[in-house]
Amino acid sequence: MKPWRKFLMLALMAWLLLFLCLLSYYLDKGPVGQMVRSVGALARNEVRRLASFQAGGKGPLVGTGSTLEAGEEEEETEEAKEMRRKEQQLLVLGLWQGRASSRLLSPRLQQARLHYLNSNKHQVTWRPAEGRPGGQRSSQELLCELQRRASLRTLDGSQQPFAGMGWSGVVPGEPLGPMAPGSEIETCAVVMSAGAMLNSSLGAEIDSHDAVLRFNAAPTEGYEKDVGNKTTIRIMNSQILARPMFHFNSSSLYRDGTLVWYEDPDFDFFTPYVDRRRKRPDQPFYILHPAFLWGLWDVIQSNSEETIQPNPPSSGFIGIAVMLALCRQVHVYEYIPSSRQTDLCHYFEPHINAACTLGAYHPLLYEKLLVQRMSASTTPDDLHQGSRVTLPGFSTVDCGGGGIAAPSATP
Template structure:
């Protein structure tokens, strides 16, 4: 008994230490469990939120396409004055405001889609780069880089650029280059085959309006919630693009339209109701379509991207008092040359965007040009156009068109403040009449 009595205190001490150790382990395990549980709960909530947003986008896009397909059925599209009429099934993906280019239009938007992630993974770095005037194709998403490489390789328009490429030009040098080389030219019917077809009698007088201040309003989704409408309407002239509406969006985009630039799809596709829509009434109309880089007018007339000549002839005959012009292909490709000459990278050998074309058109007419949401503001989004539910980063940074390089050039020529750029998405450019160049 004496030995057992002597062992009891030591045994109790060991048991007490073991209990304390076990309690400590249990507490640590509970803390670890709570941390893991909190992390998983937050992650699940975030995933559900993203999934709900993506599902909404996907269902919206599907609803639009269902309405689109049921409304169109089959439509006939004429691909040139000397070709038969052919019947095409409407594309499964959105084709509005783009020339044929499957790379630019995602088939659907899903949570894991590269299309929906382009902006979040690369968009803000590109936007900040544009604000600073420092971007390159290496900053594009993998999808857009691949699309760009495909266009450079295919070279649909047989572009063969032989000019110089420099990135060290001053702002004044770039503006003088633009003034000297980008003089506006429209189709006047003096060249074959148009002179033989009587286009000289159809073409209106030379487009030469002059304004003090002008607004170029892009169709970018980022202009939503901008409250820029009143400022836009304060300008002497306002340029808009394609089928972009004002009605219902006046607070953000204004209500005044002076000139509307349209790619040839607007004239050719019945869905745009070119002959009847009020969008195209009582304003100056300017249409364009890409011709071969070598400016083969015969080939262009026979095989335009979309037939703009038949609607043009009909419109001029029906409304001879309305100013309506077709941009000469030499003007379109001269703008491309200027963009290529200001970067060492090989840009997409496709015509510049309607946005860039419109900016330079207005530089011909205005003493000062204010461009809205061409360089993205802090509202930048993957929404392509403010008036339709369609998401794709290519609309902002380019796939078919060399948009990234166009925007970099415009930024380098702009005099806008950093505040205007970030808050309004506005750049300010002098008109050609205000650019003083050495003789």
């Protein structure tokens, strides 16, 4: 290349570099730069907002230290915070009395509810049954309907595609449930992972039960005073098995007791499940049947005055339904929030989100109203003091031979 051409190319490159530097400087200092930064902030806020919607469905991941961005709470004025606290107190009082509705939810949670109603990810269609409105059913009728229309069921390896994969030899041979009438567990505790369990001093009471159910990666070590130490059954989602951060094969959390898995596999769940069953065939490990989960959803919707989110029930409601089938008496702790109610999602991690208590992805609000109605012996004072809901197991309820016309939901 001729010398003059090299010189010209170098001059052009230097001029272009100078132009870009000046442009960047003026854009950053001027109103255009401010606008760009504002748009970026809006985008980040939108991402956080959508993430918080999803957190209501999946929950924060244990060990991630996930919390709200520092600026989120700071943007809310003290007056707005006080108003939000009063609204939450009103909603909790409504739950105690069984008279809450989505109108009492915060604008953010109302928007989340509408988002999931409109998206209808699972393509759910539902037709209400004829007859008496669900809101007029007694606690006994509700329990009988739940027992009849959402009978506890697990995958037994006979369904396709699992039958062709040899799963009949992988899943437990004994069913999850009482082997015969009269073999039910006498007293059971369902312990929610809610932040309100902190400072509850319920540990000794919880451990006094014959069986205790816990959820996902909820620990007991270090929290024994509030949540107890006994674990008989642990209900988990697919992340616990599939993600290395949970140390499923080495953690003592999953070493003993009966394991039950729920939800559709968002991760590669089946490979680690088969691996676990082959390594520890003596440990009962069940997969809840999707028909059982959607049967629960049917009962919630048919007994709600509003249209609920067309998504599977929360792990809390699933756990309650499982124990109603296994036990003669069930005590549920901090499902319907007590006076200790807080936006802290879990007692063991610092994640703050009201959706963990009131629901965004899952129809939590309607689940809790249904549980309150099923518990005829639980008073608002019981909930205020300790948030312990007492439910009779299915085996103790006289359902007779009659039935309630069943609506149908098809996911």
